[in-house]
Amino acid sequence: MDKPVQSTTRKARDKNGWQAQKSAIMRDTILDAALDCFVSIGYANTTTARIAERAGVSRGAMLHHFPSKTELMQAAVEYLHDQLVALYNSHIGQLSAELPVDERNRRGLEGYWNYLRSDLYVAYHELCVAGRTDPELQVILEHSITRFDQGIIESNHQLFPEWSSRGEVYELAMDITKFLMEGMAVSQIISQREKRVNRMIEYLGDRLEEIFHSADDDGAIFRHSALESSNKKGGAKKSSAFKSNSSQNSSKASPTDKQAK
């Protein structure tokens, strides 16, 4: 913002010069503005001019650092990725694995929920939705997504080491948590949001706890017919339900349509 004084204190170019520093600052300023635009006006309405305006730089200057919109978006996704990782870690990454399981569960859910409620996640979601019908953006995103999910898995392995061995149960618990929480975060619940959300999170916490304990003594206090491991009550309850209309999804997104470009 306020241009750093031309301090000759570090008179010699410190490793990578003064210009390089300013350049880096400029880049971050622009990328911050881009993410800000995604959140406040949506990806679709985010134009290069608007980003420049929000960043407080001229369009020409911006075009010097990011010659095309595509390159800007690539950088923005990369930038967002780093920010998301940092935010995730700040919320649940550094939870000690020494805490009692139940406590870890609670805090993990709480942290994850706060993570999902962040502006950064809103921006991420905007990109995901736009990516469904924008092949170029999709390519840019794919890499980041898989990398991030991988990171989460690793983080969880670290946070819940006792789960790592139980393949199926672990996967299921993670999936349920992820999709339920994401569903809540993405949907705009209108009435009594706070109350209903808290209720669901508490319920989810109980279920996780339950899965944990039932997995401990593998005695299956509760039926988990969704898992092959405890298929005593008719494991033949074909888990192939819902496969009937699986082909219906074929025409869903044909992003390779004439996208007019």
Add this chain to the structure above:
Amino acid sequence: MDKPVQSTTRKARDKNGWQAQKSAIMRDTILDAALDCFVSIGYANTTTARIAERAGVSRGAMLHHFPSKTELMQAAVEYLHDQLVALYNSHIGQLSAELPVDERNRRGLEGYWNYLRSDLYVAYHELCVAGRTDPELQVILEHSITRFDQGIIESNHQLFPEWSSRGEVYELAMDITKFLMEGMAVSQIISQREKRVNRMIEYLGDRLEEIFHSADDDGAIFRHSALESSNKKGGAKKSSAFKSNSSQNSSKASPTDKQAK
């Protein structure tokens, strides 16, 4: 598509003339094209020209029926609403309440999942996301959303009459189902989608069943600390967790931003 032959079979204007019929067909054709665009190229990339092209009509003709894009979108939302209701009913609306509870659960989940996987729901989701940062669209949608949710609630009351009395349990079960399923539908699960989805749906089915039974004899075989009704294991486990950062969401969507329009 193929213009109906000028059949004089029904020579007299049947109630509302020949032109009116053609006009209605034209409207539906255009609205179908609009929804199709939302699905295949996304709401953001949907222009009036593209809709007209896809509908196979001239832009001028379309502008005769829908003078402005806004009016077209209003009609499209209305049209989509009707279609969604019809689809919902065709999938789970006419499930007999005489079926055993478990069977109703299974089929209900299966139907709901297929409903969520439909193109119509994709279109609806596109609109919802776009509406977050488009005040005008948001207004158009709001009415439809609340009306639809109300319809679902009623439909469920009819399908699961035995639930209707149990306020809290009923709400929680509905919410969990809704948000988990929507979360699955919206997220693009990359690896082993089919398997993981089926597993989650089965798990969810088991939990619903469980909630049902535990609600029957209200004996709380399982802990539902998320509900006040069975707060024996320390009901003081303050359900006000996650309220800490509730204000963080304030700057989330300020759609009243300068939207440039």
Add this chain to the structure above:
DNA sequence: AAATACAATCAGTACTGTCTGTTTTTTTAA
């Protein structure tokens, strides 16, 4: 003949990417 349905063109706006020009920093050479 009057109204409605349909078609095509036009003006105004907005966005992207290129181009040219100006300032500031860094490098080179004296």
Add this chain to the structure above:
DNA sequence: TTAAAAAAACAGACAGTACTGATTGTATTT
């Protein structure tokens, strides 16, 4: 150390495209 040259950063203007809404004109129905 300083002066000139080169490079990088920055700013604004411009062409090309695409979209929306208006206008005008033609065909069909009432």
